[in-house]
Amino acid sequence: MSYVIGIDLGTSAVKALLLDKNGAIVAEASKSYPLFHEHSGWSEQRPDDWVDGTIAALRELTSQPNVNADAIEGISFSGQMHGLVLLDEAGNPVRNAILWNDTRTTAQCREIEFTLGEQLLSITRNPALEGFTLPKILWVKQHEPENFEKSKLFLLPKDYVRYRLTGELHMDYSDAAGTLLLDVAGKSWSASVLEAFGLPASFCPPLVESHGLVGTLLPQSADDTGLPASTKVFAGGADNACGAIGAGILEEGLTMCSIGTSGVILSYEKNSASDFGGKVHFFNHGKEDAFYAMGVTLAAGYSLSWFKNTFAKGESYDELLSGIEAIKPGSNGLLFTPYLVGERTPHADSVIRASFIGVDGSHERKHFARAVMEGITFSLNESVDMFRKAGKTVDRVISIGGGAQNPVWLQMQADIFNANVIALENEQGPGLGAAMLAAYGCGWFDSLDACASQFVKHAAVYEPNEAAVEQYAGLFAIYQQVYAQTQGLNESLKAYR
Ligand SMILES: Nc1ncnc2c1ncn2[C@@H]1O[C@H](COP(=O)(O)OP(=O)(O)O)[C@@H](O)[C@H]1O
Ligand SMILES: O=C(CO)[C@@H](O)[C@H](O)COP(=O)(O)O
Known part of the structure; x- marks a missing residue:
């Protein structure tokens, strides 16, 4: 029997789920990490805590006596949305990640509304909200110019973890949509929005579909996690997109x-x-x-x-x-x-x-x-x-x-x-959706819908x-x-x- 893994990179913890081809859960593991609230309204995490937690959860999964790690074919991710991870030239985080529930960016939201006017809704399809990523980028630019100077590219939380496991830089459309930098209907980074805020195109990673194959594991990650180096790694999606797939x-x-x-x-x-x-x-x-x-x-x-x-x-x-x-x-x-x-x-x-x-x-x-x-x-x-x-x-x-x-x-x-x-x-929750993206990406099913009919099972119905x-x-x-x-x-x- 072959297996896939869904990683749910949440706000309080990372959860790893191992599923077989019938959608049955064979093993699970979870590791928590701290949140930092340095000032009222601030919410940050250390990107490397996510990586360490994910590796530890995967190691726990692959060490379970009922798990044959060599039979694990694919892995994919669900991630807490919007969190800003800034990388320097060498690919290391410049500062802690600023999370979706951080509300320090009200002034930057007003600036975005003022600068983009009607384009904000017509391109990004969303209002400027404190939780989204672009206001956080502008906050760092204004309040920490030395950190901004060092920043060459941005990622979202699960993209950073995937990058550290594979060495590949990507972002999927469902997560990119929560940045306010994506042309949502056109499925491309918006040149107009980037230009309006003086950001180069190279600041954004290449875009991929959530079920897209981005590579395999680095030898070191394979050693650390106990997974085969040939494990296929699929991009994954925003936690709410993955929650929806899993539901x-x-x-x-x-x-x-x-x-x-x-x-x-x-x-x-x-x-x-x-x-x-x-x-x-x-x-x-x-x-x-x-x-x-x-x-x-x-x-x-x-x-x-x-x-x-x-x-x-x-x-x-x-x-x-x-x-x-x-x-x-x-x-x-x-x-x-x-x-x-x-x-x-x-x-x-x-x-x-x-x-x-x-x-x-x-x-x-x-x-x-x-x-x-x-x-x-x-x-x-x-x-x-x-x-x-x-x-x-x-x-x-x-x-x-x-x-x-x-x-x-x-x-x-x-x-x-x-x-x-x-x-x-x-x-x-979203871990199931992430595992389904890996199952579909591995070719176990012709479509996500076919995967859902096998993996998603309704239980009790509560009537009003x-x-x-x-x-x-x-x-x-x-x-x-x-x-x-x-x-x-x-x-x-x-x-x-
Ligand atoms: N047994 C329970 N009964 C009611 N609510 C619960 C129970 N267990 C967890 N919760 C609620 O679910 C929340 C955690 O949900 P979870 O999906 O694990 O969150 P996240 O993925 O954001 O870390 C808790 O904050 C709590 O409000
Ligand atoms: O900000 C949003 C959606 O826009 C949140 O849904 C985050 O994506 C994380 O939520 P939890 O899964 O931790 O509740």
Whole structure:
């Protein structure tokens, strides 16, 4: 039996999955790495921590007694999006990577809007948001000119790891789409955008398809990981594109809800001209010549992990969430907005912060925990609402990510989205999509769709409960008012952070 590996380079950890030709998971390994928040709103990681973590996870996989490493044919990647890795002439990182959830670049976003005007949306198909890559490049240019001077080329997180394993420099379209430097419909680096910001074409790596073969392993990487040097390495994709592939979102009709650190509502688009006026992100898919639109909640799973780490340290999610099923929709009048690190959709705002509204003496910790889950799901429902208003049907939602592990949360999603929510057997998030790109790249299947019919297996379906749908519709209308009511207060509080 042959195998492929999917690497999911996440924000908190890298996860490696080994799959056989039937799509069965044979082995998995995970390694975590630190995040650095030197100032409020900053978020950085050391690129070499990703490389060390990936090598250690691969070594653990190949050392497992049930794994025949010689039978591993291919490997591919899913990566946290947008993070800026700057390389010097010798191919070494110039500084720490600035991540997707770093919000220091508001001034650079305004500069991009001013410089590009209407071209911003017509070429890049996206608004200028703090998380995207171009504002980070401009920030380094303005604030660290000595580092910028040394920078010869930029990569995104998974591209750096792949580069270190293969010696080859590439970026795939799905990840390049999140840089604001790509002509999304034309699938090429935008000469106009590069020129507008004085960046040479050589600053961008060659573009490839997500299932594209970029090479094999360097002898040293083969030694370090225990993989055969002949292992084929495929480009891989952005974590949300890979999440969509792993959830079988390969044609119009299905919607994905992903609750990881961030949260995403994603809809497949076959038409490059689909226009949401910049209200949601519009990116190239990991499937060739396809696209997707998505809304992003910056602190989705992070809101719950923050709550757990702060008020239930050392407890498991199951312990924290025990008893929440008995609480009625609305957590007895307690509302949470998940703006712990600012927000993206529908309020692109780096200053807004979270709030609990309606706290009273009867509320226990479990009411707060339920309110956090409801607030995250309301935030995602803003994206569902936006897609519906743009004329899309959202009636079947595939739910993935850590948030899909709790059945009460899956039912809550069905009730708040007013749609059938489908869980997956063996939910593995973007790592599965990465492994599918390797399986397709190795020629095991004629198409990604054929691979999905073998690898993606639906499990339980959660149907909306009519009474809860009605309750949540009323609560959602109240939730939607909290942003405007707290915006000015947060502007004033900014000086005290
Ligand atoms: N058992 C669980 N019940 C409910 N939520 C969970 C559970 N396990 C994880 N989560 C949520 O999922 C999040 C992690 O999801 P994951 O997909 O692993 O994130 P990432 O890939 O961004 O590191 C946590 O922050 C938490 O909110
Ligand atoms: O910024 C985005 C998408 O635009 C995030 O989705 C990141 O790509 C990483 O998210 P996690 O998988 O760590 O939640």
